[in-house]
Amino acid sequence: IPSYRRSGYPWWTSELNQRPARSRMATDKRRQSPLAMALQILLPFLLAGFGTVSAGxxxxxxxHWEAFQYITEIFILVPALLGLKGNLEMTLASRLxxxxxxxxMDSPIEKWNLIIGNLALKQVQATVVGFLAAVAAVVLGWIxxxxxxxxxxxxxxxxxxATAFIASLLQGIIMVGVxxxxxxxxxxxxxxxxxxxxSFGDLITLAILAWISQGLYKCLDSYPYVSSVVCAFFMCLTPLWIVISSKHPASRTLLYSGWEPVITAMVISSIGGLILDKTVSDPNLAGIVVYTPVINGIGGNLVAIQSSRISTxxxxxxxxxxxxxxxxxxxxPCRTFFGTGANHRSAQVLLLLVIPGHLIFLYTIHLMKSFLQSNPSFLLSQVLLLLCISDWMVHSMWRSGKDPDSFSIPYLTALGDLxxxxxxxxxxxxLWVIGDQDSDVGD
Known part of the structure; x- marks a missing residue:
């Protein structure tokens, strides 16, 4: 019987102390090097940023498509569905x-058991969260x-x-490969x-949502039953994924206990979606949609890295x-950036990436479309706050016996979206108040 099971520790605790102490210390020392950390983070961070620019x-x-013009509640879905990358993909990435x-994952059998169980669990969560996000969008749009x-x-x-299911499956396969x-x-x-x-999540999810919404909208008058059939088809696959995920101990535990963070995060993101819907509905402020994935994505990407490192x-x-x-x-708050712990250097590196990353991504938008005279300081404040919340939240969850790999990132990315x-x-x-009132602010 593994030692962590004899000691009564939860399933996620591994045989941590079986590695030689010298090997663990060397590994920790290498990972704490700010230069090595920055070099490893920089390229994925830029790829993620350009992915959010493309999504914008x-x-x-x-x-401007008909479905988005006549059913504006779709905009409420956008942050909630984009938030699935934090609820599901980033959580899967952090766990693995x-x-x-x-x-x-050194043993091939154990590796594939973990992968298959987690992918099946993710499909169950994606289907349920996608349905609940739609219910929230209907309620928030109707009230x-x-x-x-x-x-x-x-x-x-x-x-x-349909969007949650297809996007989650594609991104899950990509994550396993990474x-x-x-x-x-x-x-x-x-x-x-x-x-x-x-980097892949926002673009894939938005493209699938737009394509499916527009296609179903065109069928609304001539074939009104198509929407019901599509929804029923994906919902009927849920029992199959439940059976597969329940066969693996790790995913079986989360199948029963892992719903609180993803559902709560979906509700938080839906509130952000309501703000987006009301802002986009104002024709003077329509240009906000270009920047929403970028601004939300930078904060969520950086805080997810920090949360994953602290959890490890x-x-x-x-x-x-x-x-x-x-x-x-x-x-x-000073403990996060200037403490004696192992992760304050990573917090400093991540914070230093905010301003140059923000300027690069906004300049890219300027080259492709237009430029918003945005002050990077508010984004710096957003990331600063998220990193502090991450430090407090991950340690609090660990202290209470919860696995932060599964519980912290959904909350943090949802707060970043909001x-x-x-x-x-x-x-x-x-900008509108101080005089930029020419009906195309940022558009």
Whole structure:
């Protein structure tokens, strides 16, 4: 019987202390080098950023399609479905990265059991969260306006469920390839997996959502039953994924206990979607859609890296319920960036990437379309706040016996979406108030 099971530790705890101490110390020392950390993070971070820029361009184009014009509740779905990369893809990447670092994927049988179980679990969660996101969009769109159309509600449900299912499957396969490739090349997957998940996630999800929504909208009058059939088809596949995921101990546990973070994060992202919907509905502020994926994505990508690194460190050095000495006592923000722990250097490196990354991505948008006179300081404040919340949240979850790989990233990326959308909407309104009133702010 493995030692962590004899000791009563949860399933995610591995045989951490079986590695030679010298090997673990050398590994930790290498990973704490700021230069090596920055070099590993930089390329995936830029790829993720350009992926969000592309997603913004796609959203700017499809906002003029008929489906988005006549069923504006689709905009409420956008942050919730884009948030699936934080709820599911980044969480999967974080779990598998920890599994690689602590040696749980050294055995081929154990590796594929983990991969198959986690992919099946992710499909179950994607289908359920997609359906609940559509329900939230219908409710949030109906309450302020007092209008309800059943055909629009069914279209929202089928578009959301189909998009979540297909995008989650494609991105899950990509994530497995990235994790396995990182392991073979000796790259720390904590530094590269979550940004790469983000780089593909936004663009793939938006493209699928736009294509499915527009196709179902065109069938709405002549073939009204198509939306119901599409929704029913993907929902009927859920029992199959439940059976597959329940055969593996790791995914079986999360199948029962892993719903709280993904559903709560979906609700938080939907509130951000409501803000986006109301802002886009104002013709004077339509240009906000170009920047929403970029602003939200930068914060979510960086904080996901930090959360994954802290979680891996805790898996290496602490039993569940125990935290390092430097994390004991009341939390204070300076601890995140100037403490004595192992991850304050990574927080500094991630914070230093914010401003240059922000300027590069906005200049790319300027070359392709237009330029928003945006102050990078509000994005810096967003990331600063998210990194502090990440430090506090991951240690708090570990102290309470929860696996932060599965619980922290959904909350953090959802908060990043909400903060990013709200701050971006405020900046557009501020531009309007101070005199940029020519009906195309940022458009």
């Amino acid at each position: 361009m796609v959203l700017d184009i499809v906002q 990265s920890t599994a690689v670092n602590v040696g749980k 302020p306006e007092g209008k309800f159309q059943m055909s629009h509600a069914v279209l929202l449900c089928s578009s959301s469920v 994790i396995v490739g990182s392991k073979k090349t000796g790259i720390n997957p904590d530094n590269v997996a979550t940004p790469i998940a983000a 460190h805790l898996h290496f050095h602490c039993a569940p319920g125990e935290v390092p000495d430097e994390a004991k006592g009341c939390y204070y 903060l990013g959308t709200a701050l971006l909407a405020l900046s557009f309104h501020f």
